[in-house]
Amino acid sequence: MEKYIMEIEQNMVNLLDNMEMEKLHSVLINTFIGLTIIENKNKEDTLDKELNYCDMFIYAKKVEGCSIRSIKYYQSTIENMMKVIPKQVKHITTDDIRKYLGDYNKNSNCSKITIDNIRRIISSFFSWLEEENYILKSPVRRIHKIKTEKVVKETYTDESIEIMRDNCSEIRDLAIIDLLNSTGMRVGELVRLNISDINFNERESIVFGKGDKQRKVYFDAKTKIHLQSYLNSRSDNNEALFVSLLKPHKRLEISGVEIRLRKLGKKLNINKVHPHKFRRTLATRAIDKGMPIEQVQQLLGHSKIDTTLQYAMVNQNNVKSSHRKYIS
Template sequence: MKSPVRRIRKIKTTIPVNETYSDDEMERLRDSCTEIRDLAMIDLLSSTGMRVGELVLLNREDIDFNERECIVLGKGDKERIVYFDARTKLHLQEYLNSRKDDNPALFVGFRAPHERLEIGGVEVRIRKLGRNIGVKKCHPHKFRRTMATVAIDKGMPIEQVLKLLGHEKIDTTLHYAMVKQSNVKNAHRKYIG
């Protein structure tokens, strides 16, 4: 018996362009934070490019302030080191110094008993911050795409971006990073004429 399905051709679909935060949106998001926790969370997500699931699993002891790095547990229970910038270090330290609880979790809820934040809690908070300043489609994963795009735009080799994001294949990393058209134009002038 021959399968009648084999004659059916694949339908070509358009691939949606994954959006990133503009510099303006990032600054407005930071400025709109009334809580130091939210500011520290946004800075950590945007400078490390970690997944929101990795963020909520972090404990205080996982942060190395001297080296500005932390170990995250990624997909498939794989550990990797991610790095953060000086601004993130300052905001994280300020947030941790402001806390009165003894929960080992890095990010906890505002109200007692100060339980560990969960993925849904982070998503709701970031969506609310975005709504307050009029940024559409504001969610934690967009920070990851933005970090990858900025890194590639500034000339970081794709292999290193792959390592930072914890990807196995370069194809996955390429889906994240949107190469800006202006950079393609400049590269064309530089290499071709």
């Protein structure tokens, strides 16, 4: 009975105001009291109908400019929820979502961060359905952000960076490390760069970030020198800034950068060497040296300043010095 009342109200949401909706709800409750409803529906038709909601949401995210990686994560998360909860989207309740998240956490033994990411995506899906008037109210509204432990993520020390630079067997790898370290760009942005995107005179480059948003990044003198040395050593005609070492010298992919850096880290016994760590290191270093957080935000291409604050780990020694300077 509750499901059918909800479905009737969903269909009337665009036609009635709040007062009229309350009256309709009261009438439906009184009308259905004592009645038994027997369902006889084709399960396959229902499933096809549900997948359409997911497809429409994914199309909307594509139009918004979300990355392919994000799109795949959204789609798999939503489709998995819809397979586990045997209901039409319009009939899914807050308790259904809570049970799903609880069971997922129990069965997969994943972290609270993972569960909160799933909650966030499901919330985004139902909020979109609500905004598009496919449902009356998102069932995830009352499910709050899951509290997670704040993990202090590592950054590279100056010594670690210099050790990696000194032990690069290829000039290409040295140029990659220098560019990541001095610009803080994402690895996905790095592999999309073409030679023509680099302005050596100004030591800057235009990169395409998430949602194809353009921004300028800047590199230092030693990065310029090693980039030029790398380009001068190449004999291919590929327009890509970084290419594979072996013929036919195709554009380097994200996995290629990650594997190369991981091998270098293992060889030198440096903990957790990966491209994204350079980005976090730059943010931390910039804030420690007094760069305004708004400028760090622009440098990293974050749409929200909260994201920038999560990247930057403030040096405790600087906090102590500031306390003595401004308070003591």
